[in-house]
Amino acid sequence: MSENISIERADHVVTIRMSRPDKKNALTGAMYTRMTEATRSSILDDSVRAIMLAGAGGVFTSGNDLRDFGDSPPVNADSPVFQFLQTISTCPKPIVAAVSGLAIGIGTTMLLHCDLVVADPNARFSLPFINLGLVPEAGSSLILSRMLGHAKASELLLLGDVFDASSAERFGIVNKLSAPGAADVEAMAWATTLAAKAPVAMRLTKALLKSETGGLSARMAEESVHFVSQLQGPEFREALRAFMEKRAPSFG
Ligand code: COA
Secondary structure: OHHHEEEEEEOOEEEEEEOOHHHOOOEOHHHHHHHHHHHHHHHHOOOOOEEEEEEOOOOOEOOEOHHHHHHOOOOOOOOHHHHHHHHHHOOOOOEEEEEOOEEEOHHHHHHHHOOEEEEOOOOEEEOHHHHHOOOOOOOHHHHHHHHHHHHHHHHHHHHOOEEEHHHHHHHOOOOEEOOOOOHHHHHHHHHHHHHOOOHHHHHHHHHHHOOOOOOHHHHHHHHHHHHHHHHOOHHHHHHHHHHHOOOOOOOO
16 A cells, blocks of 8 residues: 555655545555655655655545544554654654645644645645544644643644634644645745755754653653544444444434
8 A cells, every 4th residue: 555655756855745635645554654664764864854745636635544543443652653653753854744635633733743834725624533532643632732722722622623724824833825736846945945954953953943842752642542542432433434424423
């Protein structure tokens, strides 16, 4: 299934592209594993100075593949989804994201671990975990509270509604809105700019910027325990059935 992730190289920038447009780039375990491998090899390769995350077909990603989650749910921190999140959250090299179309669930939470995010003005974001009987991941319960305060973070995580690109920019999840259809090009321009900066200073600056993230890995571990147990429970089972039957879930 690694053909659903394409890896592109342009000078000192590696682009990791989610490429499963018929499923809105929904992410399977195999895709997370490929993305983790590509990120790790980019970290080890001195000639790579910046990483770009993007999606194919005008969509970033519709988040975790719900069927794959039902068939082979993550069971612990070694599971592909948590390995991927751990890898990008500790990546010493700059990551730029280009968001078009949809950024659902992990499609939004992975942005909290990127350094610069460019979004198409038509992009839509959501954190629908609650609607699926799940809990937030990627440390988003901590990061969003710190970024936005308790009230706004609660609104996003307890209601799970869709929000638009201008709101994402206002919240600080997105750095800038591109010209329509130009998120990839503008994100690549930023990645190329970052790749030309002094690499040691870049690594140190990123580490300094992230030094205030105390408690993040503990929170990610705590979230993953609840996430794994909710995935195996009746609430997610009902949400998955509802998704497959194209109806709203009923949690009684
Ligand atoms: N997991 C599994 N399959 C998904 C998916 C996901 N997260 N997102 C989309 N797909 C599949 C759809 O089932 C559909 O498959 P099919 O053609 O075999 O029926 C295909 O991708 C196209 O999606 P569709 O729903 O027809 O497109 P749409 O434009 O009407 O809606 C979404 C797109 C993303 C809004 C809708 O598919 C959706 O809500 N997906 C679930 C998002 C989600 O909850 N993600 C998990 C977050 S933890």
